[in-house]
Amino acid sequence: MKVITNRKYGPPEVLKLEEWEIPIPKENQIQIRIINTAVNTGDWRIRKPDPKVVRLYFGILKPKNVILGACYAGIVEAVGKKVTSFKVGDRVLGSRGIKMGAYAEYICEEENALVTKLPNTMSFAEGAAISFGGLTALDFIKRCNIQNGQSVVIYGASSSVGSSAIQLAKHFGAHVTAVSSQGNFDLVKSLGADETYDYESFIASHHQYDVFIECVGKSEIPMNLDHLKKGGHLVLVGANFGQMWDAFCLKVFKKLNIHFGPIEERLDHLHYLISLVNLGTYKVNIDRKFPLEDMVSAHRYVEAGHKKGNVVVDVTKEK
Numbered sequence: 001m002k003v004i005t006n007r008k009y010g011p012p013e014v015l016k017l018e019e020w021e022i023p024i025p026k027e028n029q030i031q032i033r034i035i036n037t038a039v040n041t042g043d044w045r046i047r048k049p050d051p052k053v054v055r056l057y058f059g060i061l062k063p064k065n066v067i068l069g070a071c072y073a074g075i076v077e078a079v080g081k082k083v084t085s086f087k088v089g090d091r092v093l094g095s096r097g098i099k100m101g102a103y104a105e106y107i108c109e110e111e112n113a114l115v116t117k118l119p120n121t122m123s124f125a126e127g128a129a130i131s132f133g134g135l136t137a138l139d140f141i142k143r144c145n146i147q148n149g150q151s152v153v154i155y156g157a158s159s160s161v162g163s164s165a166i167q168l169a170k171h172f173g174a175h176v177t178a179v180s181s182q183g184n185f186d187l188v189k190s191l192g193a194d195e196t197y198d199y200e201s202f203i204a205s206h207h208q209y210d211v212f213i214e215c216v217g218k219s220e221i222p223m224n225l226d227h228l229k230k231g232g233h234l235v236l237v238g239a240n241f242g243q244m245w246d247a248f249c250l251k252v253f254k255k256l257n258i259h260f261g262p263i264e265e266r267l268d269h270l271h272y273l274i275s276l277v278n279l280g281t282y283k284v285n286i287d288r289k290f291p292l293e294d295m296v297s298a299h300r301y302v303e304a305g306h307k308k309g310n311v312v313v314d315v316t317k318e319k
């Protein structure tokens with residue numbers, strides 16, 4: 001099978017196409033032929049690595065696991081003898097989180113991992129793209145306990161996390177203001193934003209909101225707090241270590257409602273997102289598709305930081 005490896009840290013060009021043996025499922029595993037995977041921010045951050053501290057977990061001198069890729073959708077091709085909830089031919093989607101390994105034509109996944117059936121209402125590309133931004137936005141939005149009629153501002157609204165957060169905040173009854181570049185106003189409005197600002201005019205504005213969701217780690221905490229009502233919730237999805245320390249201090253010493261740090265990827269949250277797709281209230285925004293052989297270009301594009309929603313990769317053919 002074809003896989004894309006990163007045997008060393010570095011620029012997108014470290015990604016190489018290799019031929020590997022197809023993995024055989026153990027008795028509690030399913031073997032999945034991947035139709036689509038996604039290239040997410042987490043992937044290039046580990047490849048580079050950025051931040052450098054990534055090496056502590058993923059390998060000091062070189063990557064321990066040499067296949068990136070968290071999110072995927074595909075078809076079950078074989079099942080271990082103890083597997084009861086999946087059968088050959090099932091369409092499935094899932095996320096391997098930091099275990100990675102989805103830049104491959106085949107993977108074996110534990111039956112009780114973060115994997116579930118892909119409904120016929122969704123394409124494989126949507127299945128691969130839904131988890132990263134969707135699970136992140138849902139986890140943080142649930143922590144804010146958004147009430148009907150509250151005001152929510154989403155900064156970096158055209159990102160993978162932002163494009164999901166707009167739709168989820170709307171779903172929970174909020175009035176949503178999206179902050180993005182002007183070129184993305186149509187996109188964020190199509191996802192449900194009630195109002196739009198570009199970055200500069202937002203910073204100059206004096207509106208305050210019940211919830212501020214900073215999706216991309218590109219603004220300063222004092223500016224975020226200036227736009228937050230007393231008692232409001234600030235979410236720092238893409239905070240760096242310095243911002244996390246500042247946020248921790250504000251949380252502990254000033255008792256502010258600030259949410260940051262890694263999310264928990266949950267199967268019930270994935271089911272919830274899928275149910276919203278089925279209801280027609282949630283759309284998976286796909287910006288571009290690349291072939292597996294052109295993973296280098298996919299990484300270059302995502303790392304440039306201007307994708308709109310999600311980028312997916314064609315791995316094997318559907319039929």
Ligand SMILES: NC(=O)c1ccc[n+]([C@@H]2O[C@H](COP(=O)([O-])OP(=O)(O)OC[C@H]3O[C@@H](n4cnc5c(N)ncnc54)[C@H](OP(=O)(O)O)[C@@H]3O)[C@@H](O)[C@H]2O)c1
Binds near residue numbers: 180215
């Ligand atoms: N806490 C967690 O567990 C967790 C989970 C997932 C992701 N994250 C983090 O969340 C962040 C967002 O990830 P993502 O994949 O959603 O990002 P992404 O899709 O790669 O973000 C791209 C978007 O960022 C916008 N952008 C670029 N420069 C900007 C600026 N200066 N100000 C505001 N927006 C700007 C771009 O819009 P324009 O082109 O219009 O500028 C583009 O649409 C990353 O830092 C990621 O590491 C954290």
